Amino acid sequence: MSSSPPDVSAVLARGRLGTWAVVFFVIAAAAPLTVVAGGATTGYAVTGVRGIPVAYLLVAAVLALFSVGYVAMSRRIVNAGAFYTYITRGLGRPAGVGAAFVAVVGYNAMQIGLYGGFGSVLAGFLADRGMQVPWWLCAYAAWAIVAVLGVLRIDLNGKVLAVMLIAEVVVALVYDAVMVTHPADGGVTVDTLSPSHLLAAGIGAALVTAITGFVGFEGTVVFSEETKDPRRTVPRATYLAVAITGLLYGASAWAMSVATGPDKIVDAATADGTDLMFNLVSPHLGSELVTIGRLLFITSLFAALLSFHHTVARYLFALGRERVLPAALGRTSRRTGAPKTGSIIQSTLAALVLAGYVLAGADPIMHLFFWVTVTGGLGVLILMTVTSLAVVVFFARTPNDDGLWRTRLAPGLATLALGAILVVTVEQFDTLLGVPTTSPLRWWIPASYGITATVGLAFALLLRTLRPDVYQAIGLGAQSATAPLRTPEPVHQAAR
């Protein structure tokens, strides 16, 4: 053949993702402006902890440590259901199913909680413009759009996400600059960045609030097979995502405390809620810039809603593919290829929870947005802790030349650090919820994950006896079809 067409590698390289594309996809799920304007402010208000900024920075450092082992493992195991796959490979199939169930609950909580934020913020935005719409109507409007986009398998376009994300970061940085250059009476202080807060009462609550803000970054490894060079792209994207969001969250939460004065930040956050940041900058900025910020806050909430909706639907799809959950979940819509059943289940669950909140007349920001997303954050914290442990065990059993740091030290230290955060979080869950220490909720919410994990574990053991073929395929996700034929390869060799 004289004029040879492009070779296999060249064809497969088309449309592969580069580092920044992956960063944009995952940070969109983390929704920076949602975290800065919504998570940090509500965190101050509900927990009453001043050390929110230092909590963000500490958590970023811990997550960077976690990422070392996590991305090392992603080079060995390519699978879209990262956490539970890794846990399956490290700690066995029953632990994997337990983790999968925890993940489904946790990501659902993240998604559903965001409706509270979206509904309330949009309602507030409209109210400022003379339109009185109840928060739940705004939430249901978003719900309807997400439900439709979910079954049509429409995701936000990568370019749209990139533009939105850059705009969000720019707006947050401009606001930060405005707040820091207009400090409260005491001038610019770094009080809220002081590590001494890490020993203060209620820091567990602050730390899990911070973790909640990062949820989504773990999605980088899902793209392994889609990237130009999985060995480099995925680690780089992961560290970049953690660094960018960590610095932005820490800086913005700190800037707010500078503008109000560190001693008044909690009171200001309690009074203004998710408006705090906008209220702080509006005297010093043109109203257009404030409106743009508010609009971006709403769009970032929506991007996060859609992203977590797809995450849940895909988790259910992967479990259906493995037949751990009914096989119907593993089917896709014929025309759109959407994991339809999972998508519908997620939407139905969200609709029911929203209805419950409306009927109970609960507060959308505190009881739905904060409580429920932080509960989701707790689920992800549990998953990350167990995943770190799984990484250590996996590499201890698998011959490798990845070095002591990546396979033992970093994941080992991450397990300890995340475990410590988990312990103080559960201990201080009452502070986190802002309820009295005697409230049964403070035990019920953490315990619900224990129950979920136990159910998963028991279910896996049941499968081992009743459906050994299904048991064998646990953790294989899309690859489960190959289970009866061959031991799946630990690494899928992506064509270069």
Next chain:
Amino acid sequence: MVITPPGADDRPTVHLDPIPATVRHDVVRGGPHRGPKLLADEFFLLAHDDRSGRPRLHDAATNYGVAAALLGELAAAGSISFDRGRLWVLDHRPPQDWLQHRVLARLVAEPQHTATRTWLAFLAETVPEQVAERLWQAGKVAPQQRRRRLLRTSVVYVPTDTNVAAWSWARLSTHLREYKHLQPFDLALMGIATSCGLDQFILDGAGPSVFANLRRQLQAAPQPMRELLADLDTAIGSAVLSHRT
């Protein structure tokens, strides 16, 4: 440049002599067809509406399905086989069909790629259009420009004869509903259709026992076919899991 997999010796001997089409059981005759039927052609027809030519499936499923069907054609002709996720070339002799010839030449030219999934991904990108062309040459479809949103146009291949286009659908549907044992050609076609999510369409309204019978037949399929179908399942499942727009 035969791709020699590790442990190649323990594989069953495969018959390398070209089998005359008249005795080949992968060629189904009868129905409204002229000439031998090709797996990828039949899958392409099955995956598109028999009147309008519009896709019945989402793009990833159609493309991967066509890719798998084309590999299936080469496997049925004894040119290649599948084992443990790898694809091997058994016979270098060029097939008569130009498209099979082109694909086999590529498999031979790049022996460094052995994973079936790599080839599925590559062929899914490159061959669906060529299969449509092959159908056009056989006079079974005719291209038509369709205007889609805004200025974008797309080509739809409209079947020239609905009876020809719908023949595989009708045959598979009837045979399966009657619990008949599928011939290798039909089993491969139905297996690929099932992996792509067309089974619910072909067997619309059929009882669970029909699906159970299909599953049993697919489980009893020859090992290389099961290998190919498992990799097709994985490819489509992964496409769903990592889909981004």
